Amino acid sequence: MGSYQKIVVGTDGSDTSLRAVDRAGSIAGDSSAELVIVCAYEPASREEVRAAADALGSEAYQVVGSAPAESLLRDAATRARSGGAQKVDTIAVQGSPVEALSDAVDDRNADLLVVGSVGLNTLSGRILGSVPQSVxxxxxxxxxxVHTT
Known part of the structure; x- marks a missing residue:
């Protein structure tokens, strides 16, 4: 197999997931591949939206819908580009990380999926499964x- 053409990487904005984005950006740059960064999210509850409105006032829109994911994705795309990726796309997907990543791989016809190792060596990860194990x-x-812990 030659170099990768389309790479999907997941992020939740954590330091560990951003290490996976860094690695994916580097591979994409080396392969001249397209990089698709995916962030799965769950919308804020009504109580969370009300609390945000009280605390944030006019800035409360930042916790509604996919806005937090969109912000994380902008930061991740910047990191990926600084790591060498030239063609970067981002997707915010409502739902679970495993479903979001699996769907992105299928929908985008990706040939590489990059994830961080968080959860692989935890007790709950061994019993319930982790995102890297499941994908x-x-x-x-x-x-x-990517070893991120």
Whole structure:
């Protein structure tokens, strides 16, 4: 197999997930591949929106819908570009990380999925499963699990 053409990486904005974005950006740059950064989110509850409105006033829109994910994605795209990626796309998806990543790989015809290793060596990860473990098991493409902890 030649170099990768389309790479999907997941982020939740955490330092560990951004390490996976850094690695994916570097691989995308080296391969001249398109990089798709995915952030799964769950919308804020009504109580959270009300609390944000009280605390943030006119800035409360930042916690509604996909706005927090969109902000994380902008930062991740900047990091990926600074790591060498030239063509970067971002997707905010309502739902679980495993479903969002799996769907993005399928929808974008990706040939590499990059995720961080968080949860692999935890007790709950071993019993319930972790995002990297679940996507690796389900994926029909190469999966790079970046050591991030």
């Amino acid at each position: 690796a098991r389900r994926s029909g493409v190469d999966v790079l699990i």
